[in-house]
Amino acid sequence: MAFMDKVKELGRKISESGTIVEEIKKKAAALNRKIVLCEGEDKRVVEAASICTQEKIARIVLLGNEEEIKKNNEGVDLSYIEIINPATSPKLDFYANMLYELRKAKGMTEEQAKEQAKDATFFGALMLKAGDVDGLVSGACHSTANTLRPGLQIIKTAPGVSAVSSFNLMVAPSGGNQYVPDGKIIFADCGLNPTYSAEGLADCAIATAKSAKEIAGLEPRVAMLSFSTKGSAKHDNVTLVQEATNLAKQKAPELMIDGELQFDAAIVPSVGDMKAPGSPVAGHANVFIFPDLQAGNIGYKIAERLGGFQAIGPICQGFAKPLNDLSRGCKASDIVCAVAITALQTR
Numbered sequence: 001m002a003f004m005d006k007v008k009e010l011g012r013k014i015s016e017s018g019t020i021v022e023e024i025k026k027k028a029a030a031l032n033r034k035i036v037l038c039e040g041e042d043k044r045v046v047e048a049a050s051i052c053t054q055e056k057i058a059r060i061v062l063l064g065n066e067e068e069i070k071k072n073n074e075g076v077d078l079s080y081i082e083i084i085n086p087a088t089s090p091k092l093d094f095y096a097n098m099l100y101e102l103r104k105a106k107g108m109t110e111e112q113a114k115e116q117a118k119d120a121t122f123f124g125a126l127m128l129k130a131g132d133v134d135g136l137v138s139g140a141c142h143s144t145a146n147t148l149r150p151g152l153q154i155i156k157t158a159p160g161v162s163a164v165s166s167f168n169l170m171v172a173p174s175g176g177n178q179y180v181p182d183g184k185i186i187f188a189d190c191g192l193n194p195t196y197s198a199e200g201l202a203d204c205a206i207a208t209a210k211s212a213k214e215i216a217g218l219e220p221r222v223a224m225l226s227f228s229t230k231g232s233a234k235h236d237n238v239t240l241v242q243e244a245t246n247l248a249k250q251k252a253p254e255l256m257i258d259g260e261l262q263f264d265a266a267i268v269p270s271v272g273d274m275k276a277p278g279s280p281v282a283g284h285a286n287v288f289i290f291p292d293l294q295a296g297n298i299g300y301k302i303a304e305r306l307g308g309f310q311a312i313g314p315i316c317q318g319f320a321k322p323l324n325d326l327s328r329g330c331k332a333s334d335i336v337c338a339v340a341i342t343a344l345q346t347r
Contacts, residue, residue: 035052
């Protein structure tokens with residue numbers, strides 16, 4: 001392809017990638033799912049609920065004290081948003097009994113279940129378990145543990161899934177660049193598991209590849225990241241990534257996955273050709289699996305703050321029903337995207 005043709009093609013892709021988030025919203029709107037937002041006390045969440053409703057991205061249930069929510073958010077259109085106060089809901093006893101049945105083997109009493117069910121995130125998870133909503137989003141003003149604990153105790157993992165993991169959809173500024181021509185890449189795991197076994201890391205890679213295709217519309221090219229490329233360094237941490245790569249290839253031979261790769265070898269064609277010649281992924285990766293949470297969390301925040309990427313997520317994978325945790329530094333627009341993605345995960 002001639003140089004000017006390449007420039008035109010890149011310009012076309014950049015223009016198209018500027019609609020990434022809008023495409024996700026449009027797909028979500030077509031599904032007309034009901035999503036519960038558990039943090040009505042947070043103004044960003046209330047704003048996002050209003051946007052989602054106005055744009056018909058999803059039907060929203062907002063948890064909290066209706067009087068307080070309206071008082072603290074004057075001027076925000078709350079029309080057509082269902083607001084439920086867990087403490088006074090007529091379904092509290094029903095959900096509390098459900099929680100008791102789920103947790104009595106762990107020693108939970110009926111009284112403890114009723115008190116626990118008043119917690120907004122537990123209440124939301126029970127709504128999801130009962131099928132009263134299609135998905136849950138929380139975490140704007142609560143820790144990841146507070147969001148995921150109800151998920152793990154009530155929703156639990158999908159059949160055949162060993163562990164829940166997470167990914168971030170990273171949307172490039174200005175629609176993309178020479179390394180991100182599609183305008184979007186996927187990072188995992190940036191928000192959930194501090195460490196992984198080789199099997200767990202392999203499962204995370206496979207789940208993330210699936211999410212990349214279903215949510216972001218990417219044909220996944222998965223790079224298993226390390227500080228080493230193809231044996232350039234020797235360390236137990238490198239061995240872990242090598243073993244995870246081999247396991248992922250065995251479990252999902254149809255996937256385009258390779259490692260271990262340094263980040264530059266994974267994303268820069270010239271470096272990939274030099275450090276990993278013949279690799280189907282090196283230099284062209286669009287899904288990046290970090291070896292642990294410390295690396296992943298640092299990596300996505302560098303991309304977000306210094307690189308100008310929009311970080312959507314962390315988005316959870318592996319629950320029996322869609323349940324997602326937000327970053328406490330999120331904006332209302334991030335919450336809107338999380339709602340849309342949660343709706344897509346119901347398919």
